[in-house]
Amino acid sequence: MTDLNLVTRSTPTGADLAVAGDLDHASAGRFRSAVGLVALHRGDVLVVDLRGLTFCDSSGITALIAARNQVQEQGADITLAEVPAATVRILRLLGLDQIFDIRPGAGAGTGEG
DSSP: OOOOEEEEEEETTEEEEEEEEEESTTTHHHHHHHHHHSOOOTTOEEEEEEEEEEEEOHHHHHHHHHHHHHHHHTTOEEEEEEEOHHHHHHHHHTTGGGTSEEEEOTTSOSSOO
């Protein structure tokens, strides 16, 4: 088990939230809380940088969906950036590539598997 590390920084277009470690049942609440603390305005984009993600279970996926809902309630949008290949595959299998802007990480590939 790897602890979850979350780092938020403001950007000219919204905010970046870097996620490192495991996004799972034990850490999903902390992730949702961190998203809730990000100040976004209508038209902003929250970029969730997942390059440091080491594991994501169903609770982590649910937390990502909850984050999307929180962000959209503020009139903003969300992008998942540097998404690890295994997580991209899960998101696609679940059809979540239809509701998220997903930018795979290096080596994740963009072709269907």
